[in-house]
Amino acid sequence: MNPIQLFDAESSTYTYILAAANGEAAIIDPVDRHCERDLAHLRRLGLRLAYALETHAHADHVTSSGRLRELTGARACAPSGCGIAPAEVQLEDGDVVRFGGEEVRVLHTPGHTAGSVSFLWRTNLFTGDTLLIDGCGRTDFQGGSAGDLYDSVRDKLFALPDETRVWPGHDYRGQSVSTIGWEKRNNARLAGRSRDDFIALMAALDLPQPKMIDVALPANRRLGLVHTV
Template structure:
């Protein structure tokens, strides 16, 4: 059985769809955001239920559509643990397997292009991302790359697979679609028959230009494809009500992880202990229910927490955070309300890319 191989001309990226013919459960490897409509059409036309979106690494030449596919197709997201993609539902380590129907996909840690890069084995196929390419390999000169690690990944991990294993690369720039382990082991121009020192010398002499989209792509891919330069649909929709705007939980997480904002949980200590909390969030309770104490300390605490950054306010369901955002704005802060809060409404339709609240979106949290 063959995978469905799809191609993005702008980045020469191959995307792969694998599925169980009996159950129609499917996974997609290295999807591209600009091809979201194509990929959704492929799923519909083949009557497939997408279970997982999978990254081979944090890409520098395109932005993944992982979070879009999670929103539109209900898929879970998976990524290598060593890549820092904290928004993924499952962080993979060497030897992990993903199940879709009666099929399994096995993760192989193959660092070199990046420290966390992975390849994936399915039946007698291997999807090598930017590790092993046809008659080549991925570059190792940026993003925690290592020529020594790449050599080990190629010669000790991938070349240990059976020679008949079909190689499906993450890119090709000459129209080639696939190869085999035996072919690459015998004829790959960069590594076949080369010592480690010879391989390092070859890689050091490449002198490749910086990827055109790296400054845009890498930060977005560390957030499963959520762009940090969000458009007006995500921001400032309630500026007339006295604060900077509403923001989706996924975009809030991206800003927070990028260091552009501080995340403030305005629930009470009791709520966080009972329901759950966000590790690393600053706790500044906003009390507005009848019989509760006035917010005597809120002003000083929120100004101290902000530290000159944007303030992202999170409550249980997205109500108190609006009032808190208004007050923070009055204090001169750039404050945003996180839509649907920590829990959200499980019966409500997803709003602006949210999945019914912070924890239902698969963002980091722990029980109190």
């Protein structure tokens, strides 16, 4: 089965469900306001949620990983460098998350935030905010670094086979999927650009703070829960 791609129009966030042949599943970057929607998809397909995976501590929406864990018994997985202490699985570069005979490989891809990761499942790459379709995530908060993001994309993501499908954490222009080969040749921020040029480009963006950062960031460090044990 291909990844199931779900969208939150308010934050332009993509959530993904990965399904194994035995009915176990993992979800990537779920959004709190869509918890019931995501549970309905799992029920409709006869899937049992084994893992809720976070690519980083989000600043523009609140995760539902904690709530999904409570409702399904799934285990929450978060990058070790993101300060999400309630997640029982703290992910490191090279880790493999296994469910139902499937494997999700963890790639530490810092730059958008210091702890950001991407996930590789089969020939599908879930890039969070590190690599977007024809773009990339901002690098000006949460320990972000334009130089680190450039290195993450060039040295880790662009080193993958060209046919690897790129599933981003966000899209603002109605796009849903790309490939590593297309991004290497065409990405407006990264293709053909030197590291120094990229750093200068990102420094000149002068973006406003995400509207929800003061609410979302502390909530997401608690897996979206008001209280944690």
